[in-house]
Amino acid sequence: MQSQQGNKFTIPIGPQHPALKEPEHFEFNVDGELVTGASVRLGYVHRGIEKGTENRSFVQSMYLLERVCGICSHVHATAFCLGVERLAEIEAPPRAQAIRVLVAELERIHSHMLWLGVGAHEAGFDTLFMYSWRDRETVLNLLEDITGNRINYSTNVLGGVKCDIDREQAAAIRQGLDFLEERTTHYLDVVTSDMMFLRRTRGVGVMTYDESQRLGAVGPTARASGVARDLRVDAAYAAYDKYPVNLVTETAGDLEARFVVRIKELFESFRVIRAVLDDLPEGDLTTRMPRRVKEGDTISRVEAPRGELFYYIKSNGTDTAERVKVRTPTLPNMASVLTLAVGHQLADMPMILVGIDPCFSCNDRMVSVKGTLDSQCWTWEQLRQYGIEYYR
Amino acid sequence: MTLNLDKPWQPVLDKIKTWARINSPWAIHFNSGSCNGCDIEILATLTPRYDLERFGVKLQGSPRHADILICTGPVTRQARDRLVRIYEQMPEPKFVVAVGSCALSGGVFQGCYNVMGGIDKVLPVDAYIPGCPPRPEAIIDGLVKLLTQLQEGAAPEQNEGENTSAAAVEGAEIQLDAQANGEAK
Numbered sequence: 285m286q287s288q289q290g291n292k293f294t295i296p297i298g299p300q301h302p303a304l305k306e307p308e309h310f311e312f313n314v315d316g317e318l319v320t321g322a323s324v325r326l327g328y329v330h331r332g333i334e335k336g337t338e339n340r341s342f343v344q345s346m347y348l349l350e351r352v353c354g355i356c357s358h359v360h361a362t363a364f365c366l367g368v369e370r371l372a373e374i375e376a377p378p379r380a381q382a383i384r385v386l387v388a389e390l391e392r393i394h395s396h397m398l399w400l401g402v403g404a405h406e407a408g409f410d411t412l413f414m415y416s417w418r419d420r421e422t423v424l425n426l427l428e429d430i431t432g433n434r435i436n437y438s439t440n441v442l443g444g445v446k447c448d449i450d451r452e453q454a455a456a457i458r459q460g461l462d463f464l465e466e467r468t469t470h471y472l473d474v475v476t477s478d479m480m481f482l483r484r485t486r487g488v489g490v491m492t493y494d495e496s497q498r499l500g501a502v503g504p505t506a507r508a509s510g511v512a513r514d515l516r517v518d519a520a521y522a523a524y525d526k527y528p529v530n531l532v533t534e535t536a537g538d539l540e541a542r543f544v545v546r547i548k549e550l551f552e553s554f555r556v557i558r559a560v561l562d563d564l565p566e567g568d569l570t571t572r573m574p575r576r577v578k579e580g581d582t583i584s585r586v587e588a589p590r591g592e593l594f595y596y597i598k599s600n601g602t603d604t605a606e607r608v609k610v611r612t613p614t615l616p617n618m619a620s621v622l623t624l625a626v627g628h629q630l631a632d633m634p635m636i637l638v639g640i641d642p643c644f645s646c647n648d649r650m651v652s653v654k655g656t657l658d659s660q661c662w663t664w665e666q667l668r669q670y671g672i673e674y675y676r
Numbered sequence: 677m678t679l680n681l682d683k684p685w686q687p688v689l690d691k692i693k694t695w696a697r698i699n700s701p702w703a704i705h706f707n708s709g710s711c712n713g714c715d716i717e718i719l720a721t722l723t724p725r726y727d728l729e730r731f732g733v734k735l736q737g738s739p740r741h742a743d744i745l746i747c748t749g750p751v752t753r754q755a756r757d758r759l760v761r762i763y764e765q766m767p768e769p770k771f772v773v774a775v776g777s778c779a780l781s782g783g784v785f786q787g788c789y790n791v792m793g794g795i796d797k798v799l800p801v802d803a804y805i806p807g808c809p810p811r812p813e814a815i816i817d818g819l820v821k822l823l824t825q826l827q828e829g830a831a832p833e834q835n836e837g838e839n840t841s842a843a844a845v846e847g848a849e850i851q852l853d854a855q856a857n858g859e860a861k
Contacts, residue, residue: 299758302737305715306707307755328755329709332788339787351784354713354809398716401723417723424720435713435809645712671789675753 291316295630299328304637306644314630322625322633324618329645337608342368342442342577345605352610353646354435355398358384358391359588361440364608366521367584367597368442372577378565380444381523386560387430387439388522388586389553390457393464394423395589396546396553399641400471403543406634407484412474419467422460429453444570454561461554468550475543485539489624489636492537499623500616503591505640508545509537515587522586527559539639546641575603588613590641612646697743697769698823700732704742704766708759709791710749713809714776718746721812728816731823739765744822747799750778750785751792763799771802771822776809783808 292315299307307328313321333352337345349364350357362384369376376384397420404412424434431437431447439445449457475481491501496509506513515521516529532548534541581598591613598607617640624636662670707715721728722735736742739762751759763772774795777783782793795801802825805818 299755300704300706300739300762305705305719306712307758328758329707329749329752330754330790331709331750331752331785332790333785336785336788348784351711351713351778351808354711355716357711357713414724417720418725421720421723421725433808434811435717436711643712645707645710667789671753 292320297633304634304642304644306642308642308644310633310637312625312630312633317629317631319625319628319630319633322622324622326618326644326647329647334608334610337605339604341603342605345608346440346442347438349608349610350436350438352612353643355395355643356391356588356590356593356646357436358387358439359586359593360610361438362388362522363584363586363593363595364597365440365442366586367582367595368577368599368605369573370582370584371580371597371599372442372574374443374571374573376444377568377571378523378526379567380569380571382526382560382564383445383447383449383569384440385523385527386449386557387427387437387445389557389560390423390427390430391437392553392589393550394420394427395641396550397423399546399589399638400475400543403539403635403638404481406638407481409478409481409484412471412481415467416471419464422464426457426460429456441570441573443573444568446569448569449561449564454564457557457561461557465551465554468547468554472544472547475540475547482540484632484635485543488539488632489628489639490536490538491620491624493535495623496537496620499620501591501620501640502613502616503588503641504542504545504549505591505617505620507531507533508541510535513592515585515592519585521584523560526563527556529556539635542639576601577603577605581607590614590643590646591617612643614640614643614647618642618647694826698732698826700734701743701771701819701823702734702736702741703744703746703773703819704736704739704762705746705748706759706762707748708750708755708795709752709785710776710778714748714779717809717812718748718775718815721815726812726816728819731816731820733819739763740767742766743770744819745770745772745799746775747772747779747795747801748775750782751795751798752790753792754790756792756798759795759798772799773803773805773818773822774801775805775815775818777806778808780804780806 295312295314298309309325311323312319333348336348340348346361346364350361352360397416401413401416427437428434430453431439439447491509493510496506496511510533512531512533514531516524517531529552532545532552534545577599579599579601584595586593593613594611596609597605600606621637621640625633705718745763745766774780778785779795782791785791803818803822805814807814
């Protein structure tokens with residue numbers, strides 16, 4: 285297949301591919317083993333959730349929005365609840381806010397341990413994958429104990445939370461955290477000292493501070509490049525002002541730094557959960573929520589395990605949202621993958637891709653870049669016409 | 677591939693085939709629009725606590741090596757063609773397992789403009805595993821039930837006579853074909 289271009293090929297990967305569990309299509313231009321260009325085609329998991337919320341009441345929408353992403357379902361519901369509560373001018377009781385923080389941090393533990401396993405798997409280090417997923421079952425047990433489901437907990441309701449923490453559950457959480465803390469210390473040791481693993485991570489996919497600012501990276505991906513940005517600190521929501529989080533940053537910007545940042549964030553999560561359990565306010569779990577939400581619009585931002593999660597909610601005074609816009613952290617991070625890929629070996633591609641902790645089911649939102657149409661606001665007919673022409 | 681030698685040892689050969697098929701089913705996983713919840717539970721079944729590999733089930737990267745297609749999520753319009761293509765690439769006999777509420781019926785995404793509904797709108801499904809997401813125990817139970825069904829010899833015989841070229845576009849047609857073939861036998 286050698287053409288006049290020499291050893292240049294285009295390698296298509298996906299949408300079904302063994303590396304990731306989610307369908308997405310990548311094309312890598314390679315010269316020999318070196319990647320010279322990368323492009324991505326998103327949208328295989330686009331389900332039309334934002335439009336779906338317009339046909340559902342606020343309460344129903346919450347269950348739909350929880351399923352934007354199964355890994356970080358709680359933060360999606362939290363972002364939506366906080367926004368709608370602000371529109372309705374009510375505030376969840378302090379105990380509910382504290383439980384939201386507690387579940388969010390447990391979810392962060394589950395998400396980071398899951399990512400640690402997947403990252404290790406891409407590096408060919410399946411032992412670490414199996415160990416970290418075994419230990420992750422501990423936190424899933426705790427979540428199941430509190431909420432009744434391993435994944436998609438639906439802890440939140442508009443105006444509060446559903447589940448309480450009693451003394452026995454608190455004791456179980458502490459016990460689980462002690463075990464996880466011991467294991468996490470071991471993992472931190474492994475990812476910073478195992479020579480085989482370091483050959484795959486140290487100095488690979490380096491993103492400098494300037495570059496991460498230019499590409500708009502968010503979350504642990506940006507924090508590994510020294511960007512001190514975390515919504516739990518910068519714009520504390522729920523009860524994070526009461527249980528402050530310490531920022532974890534690294535300066536190297538390579539894959540090793542991303543492993544270290546996420547593992548160190550686990551320790552922060554353990555500490556915050558213990559602080560919540562030590563000082564859980566007494567009181568009600570819910571406050572009365574009106575069925576109709578006052579007219580207005582609001583922006584709600586929370587820190588998902590992968591970075592900043594942004595919700596824009598507009599209400600028209602009925603029990604249904606007029607517009608919900610979701611911006612998930614994988615989309616801004618995806619630009620960094622395509623840029624960093626250039627100049628690396630093809631074999632490093634899975635690692636660089638997994639390095640941002642991609643979540644395509646979050647990611648596949650409808651994005652229209654200004655300039656393709658005169659108006660930014662698409663009517664139903666325009667959208668339909670666009671769809672028909674797209675698939676023709 | 678159907679090996680029909682019409683020889684006295686044919687029943688023995690069939691028995692060996694069924695034995696091998698039940699003891700080492702290779703699975704491929706395709707997410708056609710799921711929220712990831714089911715995907716990570718499928719992955720969790722392969723990890724030490726649940727360890728699906730003790731039943732011989734191995735998750736495979738390529739559809740051409742796989743016997744079982746594990747589908748999660750509702751079928752989005754973009755993923756539909758790929759799902760059908762992956763199903764076509766799998767060698768006969770093949771089985772489809774739908775995991776999760778969305779794969780069963782579209783679930784919470786019913787009515788969204790880009791969602792076609794459950795997996796059975798596109799492919800013939802052999803086993804349904806409900807739940808949002810189903811627990812790993814439920815996924816193991818579903819797969820073991822499918823394998824037990826194979827032991828009794830019901831499903832594979834029906835699928836073997838199926839015409840591959842017709843086996844794509846409409847799930848309903850395939851099911852009818854399979855039924856017709858079954859009756860012809």
